[in-house]
Amino acid sequence: MSPRAFSAQVVSTRLTLMRELLEDLDAVGPVDADRLLRDRLTRRAVERVLTQLIDLAVDINIHVATSLGGAMVTEYRESFDEAARAGLVSTTLADGLKASVGLRDVLIHEYVKTDLALVATAVPLARVEYGEYVRDVARWLRDRA
Numbered sequence: 001m002s003p004r005a006f007s008a009q010v011v012s013t014r015l016t017l018m019r020e021l022l023e024d025l026d027a028v029g030p031v032d033a034d035r036l037l038r039d040r041l042t043r044r045a046v047e048r049v050l051t052q053l054i055d056l057a058v059d060i061n062i063h064v065a066t067s068l069g070g071a072m073v074t075e076y077r078e079s080f081d082e083a084a085r086a087g088l089v090s091t092t093l094a095d096g097l098k099a100s101v102g103l104r105d106v107l108i109h110e111y112v113k114t115d116l117a118l119v120a121t122a123v124p125l126a127r128v129e130y131g132e133y134v135r136d137v138a139r140w141l142r143d144r145a
Contacts, residue, residue: 006067011141014056018134021049021056022127031123033116043116047107050122053130054104057083057097060137064088076101089136096129 028046036043054076061079064086065071073079077098084094103122106114 004063004067006064008141008144010063011060011137014060015134015138018053018056018130021053022131022134025049025123025127032120036116036120043119046119046123050119050126051104051107053126054100057130057133061088076104088140089133093129093132093136097133100126
């Protein structure tokens with residue numbers, strides 16, 4: 001099966017969704033483990049936003065890696081390495097974002113009881129690191145045009 005052709009629209013659409021998710025995360029305001037424990041709706045919203053941010057970034061990474069680099073990416077963490085190789089993000093940012101994949105796996109698959117302190121700690125990190133990811137990929141996309 002040949003790789004799908006690169007589509008700037010695929011990347012752009014996902015970046016738009018990521019911007020909206022970051023705005024939603026900002027709208028939630030500060031969170032800590034106690035708030036997440038007491039407010040199930042906020043906890044579920046935060047967990048969903050975090051997992052979607054990661055999934056959308058991985059989608060972008062894989063799309064670029066397969067359509068432009070011919071890489072076969074099978075692991076979420078590996079997709080961030082490919083994003084750095086393609087010039088979407090710095091290696092430093094890619095390494096930081098790889099750590100979020102473990103949280104995503106716990107939230108999606110509930111392998112273990114979710115550590116709400118860990119989720120609360122992930123929120124400001126996601127705001128910063130995924131905000132940087134969106135800016136870097138948008139810049140990369142503009143430079144390609």
